[in-house]
Amino acid sequence: MKLPILAYGHRILKQKCESIDRKYPNLEQIIRDMWETVQNANGCGLAASQIGQAIRLFVVDSKTTYENLEEVGRQTFFDENDKGIRETFINANVIERSCGFWEDDEGCLSIPNLSQKVKRNWTVTIEYYNQDFEKQTQTFSGTTARMIQHEYDHTEGILYVDYLKPLTKQLVAPKLKKIAKGQIKASYPMKFI
Template structure:
């Protein structure tokens, strides 16, 4: 079932997210609904707070992005031997990040019709549980790492806009107010701030 995505300004996007265990009620259904919601919105990642569930759970699909790129772009955006992932992250934590950073444009399903250049580490090492609740420790690079960091931020009450300089955020304020009031329409179901 496709769930409505919360818009910028909705309070749940800033709520403290909580760890969950394998007995979390209807976890499998929530994960399946999140995948359907993400793909229905043509997204590459989605975090539980974006669908009104403040828990430490998010999804990332960088494989579809990889598959759509030409070889030259893959060299710039993905590390060697990285063909992308389709992965569920539960109770994730970043335990290491590279000093090397890079800047690329990011958007967000909760902030439609807006994208900004954001600087992030090129690689990160994550500890998390996968969909089967098996503990993982993996290092991710490039676009995959960027997508993970973006979604991880949601579970930390952080939006990609928070990484912008204050002046840039101020310049975007008018657009953000329109998004929060539902005046910017998305091509997928949304729930707007009250």
């Protein structure tokens, strides 16, 4: 089921999320709904907090981004052996980040029609449980790592706009207020405060 995405301003988006176990009520349905919701919104990732569930769960689809890029873009934004992922992350924990950083435009389905440059680690190693609740430890780089870090931040109650420099924050503040009040148009269902 396509669910409305919570807009910037909802308290739950700033909340640190709780870990869950495999018996969490309706977990399979929540994951299915999240995939349907993110695809409907043409997004590349979605955290459970964005649909009103304060749990450590997010989905990432960098595979579609990879497939839609020309070869030059693939070489620029993805590591040589990375063809993108379509993965569910439960109870994720970042255990290592590379020293190397890169800056790129980032947006968020909870903050529609706004993107800003954000500095992220090029590589990240993360422990998590997949959709089948099998423990994983994986290292990701480039665009895939950026998407994972963005969604992981949601489980920590952090939004990408929290990384902006003070002057940039001031410049986007009026836009953020409009989003919080529902004074914007999005191409997918949203829930405003």
